[in-house]
Amino acid sequence: MQHLTQQSIRMDDVPLNRFHIKIAGLTFGAHFTDGYVLGVIGFALAQIKPQMGVSAFWEGMLGSSALIGLFIGSLMFGWISDYIGRQKIFSFSFIIITLASALQFFVNTPEQLFLLRVMIGIGLGGDFAVGHTMLAEFSPRKHRGVLLGAFSVVWTFGYVGAGIAGHFLTAIGPDAWRWLLCSSALPALAILLMRIGTPESPRWLMGKGRHEQAMAIVHKHFGPNVALNDEVQAVSQQRFLSLFGAKYRRRTAFNSLFFVCLVIPYFSIYTFLPSILQIMGLDNNFATDLLLNGLLIVGALLGIVLTVICSRRGFLIGSFIFLAACLVMLSLIPASQTAWLIAIFAAFTLVMSAVSNLVGVFPAESFPTEVRSMGVGFSLSISRLGSAIGTSLLPLSIAHYGMPATTGMLALILIIGAIVSIAWAPETKGLTLVDAAQDSQPQAENAFAAVAK
Structure with a gap:
């Protein structure tokens, strides 16, 4: 292995260039598609239910079908x-997404639609695990937090785009739901075509001992004076169970638990947002949707700024505490206090969207190259499994226990997320991928000891 010279610079320290932007754009495409896919199903179900006689069970299954697929695919x-x-996965995943999205046009039963949306979720889940990893392994550390955090912004644009499309397309006729669902094939196909020729991660190649191939990619895209060298450790034949061994188990536990504690309230609330607003006594119309969607976008953009200027750890812990406090207040304030309800719900939406940027940052920075995709994939899969369970159970909880008690339970989940983050969240800002992966364990242990005292 060649050694660094005075003229050489590490790949972690190269300036941001066109290739970084290209890889970011190609990975962002998966998140736009995911936001769009999850956003359109609520509008489509309004037409599908009377046409197919969809039962309450199948309504819940269709609502969570893509999340179930995301759990399977990312794992x-x-x-x-x-x-x-x-x-290979970077390209293959979007073949699945494109074909399954297009075939939704031809379904005639809830079972057929469920299977296709699970397949879409499988493709998206695999792409998320690999996309986060690819971008982390190519990006310079100075810009890595912004690039990884921007996933949330792009997802939000996809979700908002689905809302706009749903409001207008469902009015064109009884079969509008078919066009709405299959429309996700268009961005998926465009992304698939643009990904042709994407290079392999040089960090992965180097870890496999394929040094010449790795350095050829590095020199082609970053310059002849750029080196990997000590940044990359050899990729051993790690088993999946190694994520739960002594070396990685705290990183696995932290990334899985903080992730799931964020997304359960997120998906539970925003999947059933019209019903929740009605229960809270707030108007539910296109203007209200546009306002809340606007706050989601502003929050996502704000999250990028906060990821740059704040510590990763402080941003996460502070957001968990703030979000839990918002839900506690929403559960206690009477429905007659409309102004307060709107203000608190708006603040919750803004901060929830902002801190969601960190779900793309922490997992990719916490695991070393040898298990990075497995670690990111497992964390993502657990988050989507939790989202699917929470989304399917929320209507039952509201029916049996009422909105205030349900809101209180969601607040408890956020409090658990805060405790987990205080105990185990590492500080990975400004570190190389190797340094971040090596330092996360002792930082977590020191933080846990401080809390115990």
């Missing part, structure tokens, strides 16, 4: 990519 493909490489 499965994250593990596979650490063995066969990132680039």
Whole structure:
């Protein structure tokens, strides 16, 4: 392995260039598609239910179908990519997404639609695990937080785009839901075509001992004076169970738990937002949707800024505490206090969207190259499993226990997230990927000891 010279610079320290932007754009495409796919199903179900006679059970299954697929795909493909490489999954995932999205036009039963949306979720889940990893392994550390955090912004644009499309397309006729669902094939196909020729991660190649191939990619895209060298450790034949061994178990626990504690309230609330607003006594119309969607976008953009100027750890812990306090207040304030309800719900929406940027940052920075895709994939899969369970149970909870008690339970989940973050969240800002992965364990242990005292 060649050694760094005075003229050489590490890949972690190269200036941001066009290739970084290209990789970011290609990975962002998956998040836009995910936001769009999850956003359109609520509007489509309004037409599908009377046409197909969809039962309450199948309504819940269709609402959570893509999340179930995301759980399977991120777990499965994250593990596979650490063995066969990132680039193959990076392309194959969008073949699945494009075909399954287009075939939604032809479904005639809830079962058929469920299977296709699970397949879409599988493709998206695999792409998330690999996409986060690819971008983390190519990005310079100075800009890594912004690039990884921007996933949330792009997801939000996809979700808002689905809301706008749903409001207008569902009015064109009884079969509008078919066009609405299959429309996700268009961005998916565009992304698939643009990904042709994407190089393999040089960090993964170097870890596999394929030094010449790795350095050829580095020199082509970053310059002849750029080196990997000590940044990359050899990728051993790690088993999936190694994520739960002594070396990685705290990183696995932290990334899975903080992730799931954020997304359960997020998906539970915003999947059933019209019903929740009605229960809270707030108007639910296009203007209200536009206002809340606007806050989601502003919050996502704010999250990028806060990721740059704040510590990763402080941003996460502070947001968990603030969000839990908002939900506690929403559960206690009577429905007659409309102004307060709107203000608190708006603040919750803004901060929830902002801190969601960190779900793309922490997992990718916490695991070393040898298990990065497996670690990211597992964390993502657990988050989507939790989202699917929370989304399917929320209507039952509201019916049996009422909105205040349900809101209180969601606040408790956020409090658990805060405790987990105080105990185990590392500070990865400004570190190389190797340094971040090596330092996360002792930082977590020191933080836990401080809390115990």
